[in-house]
Amino acid sequence: MDTLEGIGVSRRSLLAGAAFAGVLGSVIATAPSHAQETAPATGPAPDLSTLPRQKVELVAPPFVHAHDQIAKGGPKVVEFTLIIEEKQLVIDDYGTTVHAMTYNGSVPGPLMVVHQDDYVELTLVNPDTNMLQHNIDFHASTGALGGGGLTLINPGEQVKLRFRATRTGTFVYHCAPGGPMIPWHVVSGMNGAIMVLPRDGLKDGNGKPLSYDHVYYVGEQDFYVPRDEDGNFKSYDSAGDGYDDMVKVMRGLIPTHVVFNGAVGALTGENALTAKVGETVLIVHSQANRDTRPHLIGGHGDHVWQSGKFANAPDVDLETWFVAGGSAAAALYTFLQPGIYAYVNHNLIEAVELGATAHFKVEGEWVDDLMTQVQAPSPIG
Amino acid sequence: MTVLAGPRPVSAVSLLLPAALLLLLLGFMAAESGALRPGEPVASVPAPPTVTIAPRAYSYRAAGEFLRDGVAGDGPLIGVVAPPPLEIMTYQVTAADYWRCVVAGACEAAEPRRKGEGDVPVTGVSFEDAEDYAHWLSAATGTTWRLPTIGEWTFAAGSKAIDPVIGVGSGGDPAARWLAEYERESALGARAFAPPEPVGRFGVNEFGVADLAGPVWEWTASCNGRTALDAGGRQLSHIESCGVRFVEGRHRAAMSTFVRDARGGGCSVGALPDNLGFRLVREPSWFQRLFGA
Numbered sequence: 290m291d292t293l294e295g296i297g298v299s300r301r302s303l304l305a306g307a308a309f310a311g312v313l314g315s316v317i318a319t320a321p322s323h324a325q326e327t328a329p330a331t332g333p334a335p336d337l338s339t340l341p342r343q344k345v346e347l348v349a350p351p352f353v354h355a356h357d358q359i360a361k362g363g364p365k366v367v368e369f370t371l372i373i374e375e376k377q378l379v380i381d382d383y384g385t386t387v388h389a390m391t392y393n394g395s396v397p398g399p400l401m402v403v404h405q406d407d408y409v410e411l412t413l414v415n416p417d418t419n420m421l422q423h424n425i426d427f428h429a430s431t432g433a434l435g436g437g438g439l440t441l442i443n444p445g446e447q448v449k450l451r452f453r454a455t456r457t458g459t460f461v462y463h464c465a466p467g468g469p470m471i472p473w474h475v476v477s478g479m480n481g482a483i484m485v486l487p488r489d490g491l492k493d494g495n496g497k498p499l500s501y502d503h504v505y506y507v508g509e510q511d512f513y514v515p516r517d518e519d520g521n522f523k524s525y526d527s528a529g530d531g532y533d534d535m536v537k538v539m540r541g542l543i544p545t546h547v548v549f550n551g552a553v554g555a556l557t558g559e560n561a562l563t564a565k566v567g568e569t570v571l572i573v574h575s576q577a578n579r580d581t582r583p584h585l586i587g588g589h590g591d592h593v594w595q596s597g598k599f600a601n602a603p604d605v606d607l608e609t610w611f612v613a614g615g616s617a618a619a620a621l622y623t624f625l626q627p628g629i630y631a632y633v634n635h636n637l638i639e640a641v642e643l644g645a646t647a648h649f650k651v652e653g654e655w656v657d658d659l660m661t662q663v664q665a666p667s668p669i670g
Numbered sequence: 671m672t673v674l675a676g677p678r679p680v681s682a683v684s685l686l687l688p689a690a691l692l693l694l695l696l697g698f699m700a701a702e703s704g705a706l707r708p709g710e711p712v713a714s715v716p717a718p719p720t721v722t723i724a725p726r727a728y729s730y731r732a733a734g735e736f737l738r739d740g741v742a743g744d745g746p747l748i749g750v751v752a753p754p755p756l757e758i759m760t761y762q763v764t765a766a767d768y769w770r771c772v773v774a775g776a777c778e779a780a781e782p783r784r785k786g787e788g789d790v791p792v793t794g795v796s797f798e799d800a801e802d803y804a805h806w807l808s809a810a811t812g813t814t815w816r817l818p819t820i821g822e823w824t825f826a827a828g829s830k831a832i833d834p835v836i837g838v839g840s841g842g843d844p845a846a847r848w849l850a851e852y853e854r855e856s857a858l859g860a861r862a863f864a865p866p867e868p869v870g871r872f873g874v875n876e877f878g879v880a881d882l883a884g885p886v887w888e889w890t891a892s893c894n895g896r897t898a899l900d901a902g903g904r905q906l907s908h909i910e911s912c913g914v915r916f917v918e919g920r921h922r923a924a925m926s927t928f929v930r931d932a933r934g935g936g937c938s939v940g941a942l943p944d945n946l947g948f949r950l951v952r953e954p955s956w957f958q959r960l961f962g963a
Contacts, residue, residue: 627843650849
């Protein structure tokens, strides 16, 4: 526990409590012996003062900041800033609200993109308008609970963390402020993803380069909103007021909402994703808490990294892919036919009843060879 | 198309004798039971306020799926030159009105997702619920109430009726019409779900019919169906599918007759009605038909 004191974890917070120490202790005690065929470069850090620095302005999902698919030059220090914002969000058409905890105001937080061996330098800000203590755990990073142990900050504080992006792939990041606060923050929206691209870009299983015209970031979020005696969703004056009720719903493990990008309909209608026939889209799909199974209705996954890790050969020609809770998958698809595509969690109850549906609007020329209505609906006979 | 059917022509003479007999019988029964007192309706159900729409020429978009020469497209615009007058409820049936039917055991309880405050229209009702209410109200008031057809609804809605024309056929490209329809409905459905507001909140149209473009869509009697036309517009086939009826409001939507909460149904990619309610039309009585309204 000296470690905890040493890294300056605040013990004052009522909400974080001693549970954090317990988690840290158990993780350290069970640190796995980890075999890796191609060990990432280790050893003394290079002189970072000689590396170029790049400051990136993050953009709100489903969009992703501009980036090179193939790295130009050597490793860089890539600077990001995430400002934590506790805010009330409307999560469905009925005006149901949650006290969301967000990185940069969106659920999920923005997708960051770097290349392997770049250094991610994150400034995490917890403005004093917030009520709670927060931090960030990058699944892409190595050590200190993914950075969680070095980034716990109170309202009014900021912290800067740097880690080397040693492994390629799409990885979840999330808040993990200790004990029961961890799932509460994560299912209040406090998660996002980072994509670490291979320096020479994506490749299929045979070493053939792959690229995309658009990348969209879909963050799937399970919400657990308490109901009153009449079955109506409750709202609370503050996140803390709703905490006890919400934990009861969480412990049932059945979400009241499963949504993409923070709300039912956030990626449909006027917010539908767009593409043209012939364009290749990379869909990064994260779920920080719970398993899911994306499916593009009317299309496929041409190349899918189900686990999200680009050092593995992608699966090809998938109908549905699996995203383990606490991970992010990446799926490439070239649209071949115009129309409306529904991109869903193919537990269709979750897609239709709970909200996990996005739409793609795809324009272009219809290809009869791929599909034709040979006979229009007509009377039998 | 059921919507094409107007009131059947009635022979005056054929009605006179049975009507006279019925009137005698009803008068006798009412006198016996003491129900018929001056200034009070026959039953304890107040007659809802209505508006009578005077005849005028109008047109409406035929409901259902249409194929012209094998290509999916908009239904034809149907012109009606001389419709009969139409007596329609000024307001949508209110939650309080509907509750009387529930108390009487003739209607199932409505299931509104959000009830709203005050004297609001009933919402969370299916087509079947609306039919039950119409039967009960007819029995309770001694006149025939029923749901309007799409044509009748358009006739009464006047300038508030929205033509569901898409304007893009699917000639050779099934996606073009689909995309156009999606754009149109996305724009219409962009507003978040709104709970019902007290009746009258959304004003009246040029005929005095209230709340036509508010958050409560209205069931109509018109069935879904598919009609195949030849290149010249002549009907080749028509299959009616009355398990799905149309609701009217800010846009027209097809809805399974048992659905009470359109937004919970999530059946398609298009815009969904906020709430499902209804208003009824009153069939003219025999003497109205004989002598005019």
